[in-house]
Amino acid sequence: MNFIDQTSKIxxxxxxxxxxxxxxxxxxxxxFIFPYNSMFGIDEVGMSNMSxxxxxxxxxxxxxxxxxxxxxxxxxxxxxxxxxxxxxxSAFIAYVLYAYIRDYFLxxxxxxxxxxxxxxxxxxxxxxxxxxxxRANLPSKEMPYAMNLFRMFFALSWTVGPAxxxxxxxxxxxxxxxxxxxxxxxxxxxFVIKFLKHHNPKASKPKEPVNLRKFIVRPYIxxxxxxxxxxxxxxxxxxxxxxxxxxxxxxxxxxxxxLAFSIPPIFEIPFMLGFGLLAARIDSSVLIKxxxxxxxxYFSILMFxxxxxxxxxxxxxxxxYISITNGIAISYFxxxxxxxxxxxxxxxxxxxxxxSTIGFLLFGAVSQYYGYREVVILCMIxxxxxxxxxLLFRKDKSFVFHRRKRVSV
Numbered sequence: 307m308n309f310i311d312q313t314s315k316i317x318x319x320x321x322x323x324x325x326x327x328x329x330x331x332x333x334x335x336x337x338f339i340f341p342y343n344s345m346f347g348i349d350e351v352g353m354s355n356m357s358x359x360x361x362x363x364x365x366x367x368x369x370x371x372x373x374x375x376x377x378x379x380x381x382x383x384x385x386x387x388x389x390x391x392x393x394x395x396s397a398f399i400a401y402v403l404y405a406y407i408r409d410y411f412l413x414x415x416x417x418x419x420x421x422x423x424x425x426x427x428x429x430x431x432x433x434x435x436x437x438x439x440x441r442a443n444l445p446s447k448e449m450p451y452a453m454n455l456f457r458m459f460f461a462l463s464w465t466v467g468p469a470x471x472x473x474x475x476x477x478x479x480x481x482x483x484x485x486x487x488x489x490x491x492x493x494x495x496x497f498v499i500k501f502l503k504h505h506n507p508k509a510s511k512p513k514e515p516v517n518l519r520k521f522i523v524r525p526y527i528x529x530x531x532x533x534x535x536x537x538x539x540x541x542x543x544x545x546x547x548x549x550x551x552x553x554x555x556x557x558x559x560x561x562x563x564x565l566a567f568s569i570p571p572i573f574e575i576p577f578m579l580g581f582g583l584l585a586a587r588i589d590s591s592v593l594i595k596x597x598x599x600x601x602x603x604y605f606s607i608l609m610f611x612x613x614x615x616x617x618x619x620x621x622x623x624x625x626x627y628i629s630i631t632n633g634i635a636i637s638y639f640x641x642x643x644x645x646x647x648x649x650x651x652x653x654x655x656x657x658x659x660x661x662s663t664i665g666f667l668l669f670g671a672v673s674q675y676y677g678y679r680e681v682v683i684l685c686m687i688x689x690x691x692x693x694x695x696x697l698l699f700r701k702d703k704s705f706v707f708h709r710r711k712r713v714s715v
Contacts, residue, residue: 319442324501325435326459333460335490337467341567344546359670365417366663372422385504386434397424398491405484429655453637454582464571472564529699536692538661540685546669551678558614573625578633590638597630598693605686
């Protein structure tokens with residue numbers, strides 16, 4: 307089946323188009339906030355680099371517990387539509403409060419509780435999409451492409467989000483930025499209520515749920531979790547560091563920051579399509595290793611840039627590795643526990659959150675006591691170690707056997 311036929315077949319899946327629209331809206335709302343988090347905390351609220359790192363670390367830890375609990379609920383007691391309604395309302399409340407609050411501890415409560423709940427939205431949308439594809443009886447070998455195609459539309463939203471956010475920020479300051487983001491979540495809420503359906507969560511529930519404690523300590527799974535924690539750490543450190551690196555080391559502006567974050571998604575779109583098709587032909591683990599290797603090269607080059615325009619050029623490498631580690635990785639983790647997509651997606655997202663927790667704290671410490679360029683070196687080291695871990699630990703026969711037995715551990 308060629309590219310056009312395969313894409314057309316996937317787009318005909320019931321609810322898939324509605325989920326794509328929802329995915330784009332989630333992406334635009336997220337792209338308004340995340341690139342400017344460190345500028346808000348450090349430059350607007352007046353936090354030190356270290357106190358900002360602690361702020362992000364505490365809120366991330368609370369978010370891990372909340373999202374894990376919500377992930378289990380979504381695979382058993384409540385429909386994903388109901389959960390998406392709750393998390394979207396929580397996001398709306400959070401960013402309205404962010405628009406006006408500048409007290410450190412009040413913001414920490416909002417970030418920990420309301421954004422902690424809201425952080426479950428992204429994995430729930432992907433779990434919903436996975437189940438929609440599953441209900442369409444799509445061949446398992448085509449699942450990575452279907453999910454990467456879905457992830458591509460999230461990337462598409464980032465081609466315009468950060469640059470548009472930079473315009474709003476320059477014209478209306480952070481108050482306007484957060485109010486626009488909150489309005490975006492109101493639109494998301496409307497589409498969730500209007501277009502998504504309630505599906506019985508027990509319909510896809512396995513007879514014997516996976517025992518996560520026993521599952522995650524198996525060498526191959528643990529190695530993947532550890533590697534993806536390092537990857538997420540490097541990504542979150544870079545996300546926090548890039549605005550500061552551009553404005554304070556390279557002497558750029560908010561516009562340069564917006565462009566630096568908008569360029570990768572442009573290239574992520576063709577990369578995601580290509581790697582998604584490739585994942586249907588070769589083992590996804592091979593592509594994951596390739597992605598982490600490219601990331602190591604990217605950070606190795608980023609260490610030496612001395613002007614904002616140079617970052618724009620190497621962002622192509624960023625797009626390549628992100629399209630793999632953030633795109634294929636979702637279906638890659640969902641294949642670990644194919645009968646519990648909500649739990650599997652949340653497991654992947656929690657590696658991201660644990661990595662972010664570590665990354666936020668390290669960003670604060672390293673940037674405050676050493677410098678923003680040294681932060682880039684730390685990112686390169688993390689990616690190199692993750693690459694070595696993935697090379698050393700390979701899938702064993704017991705893992706394949708247990709997957710066929712519905713991961714009854």
